[in-house]
Amino acid sequence: MNLRRLFGYPQIETGAILDTVEAIEQAPRHELFCGGEPTTPPDWKKYLPKFRNQGSSWWCTAFANTDIASAFEKKETGKSILFSPYELFYRTGGQLFGNTLLNAANGICESVVPEEYKPTPVPNTWGQAVYDKYKAEAKVSDWILEQGKKYRAKSRAVVNTDPESLIAALSVSPLSIAIPISKGYWDKVAPKTGKKVSIHNVVLTGVTDKGWEIKDSLQGYPNFDGYHILAPDYEILFAVSFIDLPDDWQGIQAQAKQDEFKGALEHYGRRRSMRAEIDASIILTRALEINYSLKGVMGKEWTIAINAFAYGGYTLQDLLNHYTSIKRGKGKIFDLNKVKP
Secondary structure: OOOOOOOHOOOOOOOOOOOOOOHHEEEEEEEHHOOOOOOOOHHHHHHOOOOOOOOOOHHHHHHHHHHHHHHHHHHHHOOOOOOOOHHHHHHHHOOOOOOEEHHHHHOOOOOOOOOOOOOOOOOOOOOHHHHHHHHHHHOOOOHHHHHHHHHOOOEEEEEEEOHHHHHHHHOOOEEEEEEEEOOOOOOOOOOOOOOOEEEEEEEEEEEEEEEEEOOOOOOOOOOOOEEEEEEOOOOOOOOEEEEOOOHHHHHHHHHHHHHHHHHHHHHHOOOHHHHHHHHHHHHHHHHHHHHHHHHHHHHHHHHHHHHHOOOOOOOOOHHHHHHHHOOOOOOOOOOOOOOOO
């Protein structure tokens, strides 16, 4: 793909598809399992492999996640191993228009196939015929998948996209993040996005005095080494960390939510109305189609948001303002455990 098109064409595709609210809601949350004080993140750049160009493929989710798997292997064993984005993309249900972050993250928690077993082609063009051709050739044997299990990543968890949560999560792993890209993306420091033209998956490696440091798989300019800086206020839509989770993480998560939002989850003491909840769900879903950058943070509290709207006296604008404030790292506006004053 010639990324110079970013400067002259309105529509650019990279291959990432933003995960659904329902998928995000079902994933474990990073902040429930961190424990202790945030530590200084490792220099993930020294563990990540050299830049690999995804070409015209729409495999950015697979390139980002195999890079993360390589970083873990280098950090834990000192060995530099490349893994196959090609194999990962098709094994995890990649489609013509890309894949989701969670699909790819789940895939590297199951098996990561070394590049030597399934070399990654770099297509010069992309379309249905190219997609079908590579799909037919991507499958590997059960024996190869078994070999890849020893390189599996730790369990994955969703991370809130406020700066404090991202920095804390970086102490555990590089992060797989979804970002919008538009004109200006290849500036020395990419500015906060204006009109969003595509969703892209990259690896968040750290923070510099200029902003967020990422590793990309798109060729930005000649001699590009893969590393790029996003402005401090650049919009990060969705983030995934790779950590060890306790076996009972679902129970821990449910109990933490129950403790924090007892009033909301009990419908603020009011008689339950399924009609009111369905109506609230429809309205909030439509609002998120417009304000999709809030999917990650509101998705975590989807049931609470529905109850707050249906029973708690909170308006749609109240909830949009509340979750926008959280996403920007400015804290909560309302205590959704209580009826709106």
